[in-house]
Amino acid sequence: MLAMLRYALDEEPMRLDLLKQADWAGIATLSIGLASLEFVLEEGNRNNWFESHEIAFISVVSAVSLVSFVWFQLTRDNPLLNLRILKDRQFFLGNLANCAIGLGMYGSVFLLPMYLSSIQNYNALQIGEVMLWGGLPQLLLIPLIPLIPRLMQFIDKRWLCLFGLLMFAISVYQNAFMTADYSGDQFRFSLVLRAIGQPFIMVTLSVIALEKLEMKDIYSASSLYNTSRNLSGAVGIAILSTMVDRRGTLHELRISEGISLFDANTQEYLSRLKEALPSLSQQQDLALLMGKVSKDATIMAFSDAFLVIAVSLFMGFLAVMVIGSGTKEKSMG
Numbered sequence: 013m014l015a016m017l018r019y020a021l022d023e024e025p026m027r028l029d030l031l032k033q034a035d036w037a038g039i040a041t042l043s044i045g046l047a048s049l050e051f052v053l054e055e056g057n058r059n060n061w062f063e064s065h066e067i068a069f070i071s072v073v074s075a076v077s078l079v080s081f082v083w084f085q086l087t088r089d090n091p092l093l094n095l096r097i098l099k100d101r102q103f104f105l106g107n108l109a110n111c112a113i114g115l116g117m118y119g120s121v122f123l124l125p126m127y128l129s130s131i132q133n134y135n136a137l138q139i140g141e142v143m144l145w146g147g148l149p150q151l152l153l154i155p156l157i158p159l160i161p162r163l164m165q166f167i168d169k170r171w172l173c174l175f176g177l178l179m180f181a182i183s184v185y186q187n188a189f190m191t192a193d194y195s196g197d198q199f200r201f202s203l204v205l206r207a208i209g210q211p212f213i214m215v216t217l218s219v220i221a222l223e224k225l226e227m228k229d230i231y232s233a234s235s236l237y238n239t240s241r242n243l244s245g246a247v248g249i250a251i252l253s254t255m256v257d258r259r260g261t262l263h264e265l266r267i268s269e270g271i272s273l274f275d276a277n278t279q280e281y282l283s284r285l286k287e288a289l290p291s292l293s294q295q296q297d298l299a300l301l302m303g304k305v306s307k308d309a310t311i312m313a314f315s316d317a318f319l320v321i322a323v324s325l326f327m328g329f330l331a332v333m334v335i336g337s338g339t340k341e342k343s344m345g
Contacts, residue, residue, distance in 0.1 A: 038084045038092035045077030046243070053250040057257065094232040097225060103233060105331045106221025109177070110237055111244035112328030113213055116180055118245030119252050119321045120206070124187075124199065126256075127314045131307065132195045142196040142203075149207035160215045173216040173332050179209025181325035188319035190311050220335060248324075255320065256313045263309035271305065 048070045055067065062068045085091040098104050121143075128134040128142060163172060183205035190198075218237065225233050 033090060035088060035090060035092040038081055041077045041081035041084060045074050045081055048074035050246060053246045056250055057254045093235055094229055097229045097233055100224060102224045102335055103221050105335050106217060107237060107240050109217060109328035109331040110241050112324045114241035114244035115248035115324045116184060116321050119248040120184055122249045123252060123314060123317055128196065131311060142199055145200045146203035146207050149204050153211055169216040169219055170332060170335060172212050173220060174329060176209040176212030177325060177329045177332065179205050181322050181329060184318055184325060185322040188315050188322055190315045192311060252317045255317050259316045260310045260313035263312040264306055267305050267309055
């Protein structure tokens with residue numbers, strides 16, 4: 013990369029005087045705010061969120077820093093980022109869709125290995141083999157990516173983006189109704205669909221979001237666009253992790269309410285278990301029954317999490333829908 017930059021960029025004299033004009037207050041508050049927010053998102057669920065004094069304190073630091081950053085950006089003549097561009101309707105809606113993509117991309121990559129490891133007892137190699145079904149098709153599609161800007165000359169880029177979002181949403185929605193038999197083989201088709209849809213999103217959505225802005229605002233817009241996707245992914249992972257834990261507990265309680273030693277279905281299950289494993293005691297049989305309840309509840313929680321991702325992608329689909337038809341690209345260099 014350094015070699016290509018050295019070749020492609022025009023040589024200019026070093027201008028250290030520009031450092032004096034930098035928005036150091038904005039840089040400091042943004043750095044502290046994002047770093048502390050990332051810590052809260054990473055460690056919050058593990059420490060039971062705001063019941064931890066450490067998490068509560070760092071959350072306050074993050075909130076104060078980020079609010080201060082916004083204030084600095086709106087009151088300075090030469091801000092680090094021009095937040096006023098969020099008033100542009102097309103950029104705002106495109107950024108909302110981008111946040112949905114961040115949640116979908118990072119959230120699905122987070123949930124799938126965790127599900128395969130905790131429910132199906134896959135090791136790292138087996139998980140990697142499953143994840144290849146989402147990566148290898150994208151590798152094969154790389155030669156076709158330069159054709160997408162060409163397609164935008166003839167097909168409204170909004171429809172290309174909507175196609176990609178629809179493929180992505182369908183692929184995640186397929187994982188929202190899992191059973192105990194849902195393992196690596198059942199994920200293959202959804203991962204292939206996801207791999208096909210993502211290139212249509214990544215190329216077109218950035219053009220849709222940025223095309224109406226003035227050139228002087230492109231730097232701020234690009235920074236906001238990329239940061240919002242990464243930040244929404246981090247927030248999404250924290251939400252999904254907490255959701256899997258809490259929804260798993262809720263589903264387990266609900267399933268347990270319907271289990272009774274006097275219930276016909278429970279008696280039938282214990283009878284079949286006794287026939288298969290006659291050497292186990294009644295307490296061991298009950299422990300296996302509760303283990304199955306816990307496993308089924310966790311699977312239901314993972315399904316709920318995948319459904320949340322699918323809904324967020326559908327919201328991104330709607331955001332792109334209401335942007336407007338736009339104009340076809342006259343020239344794609």
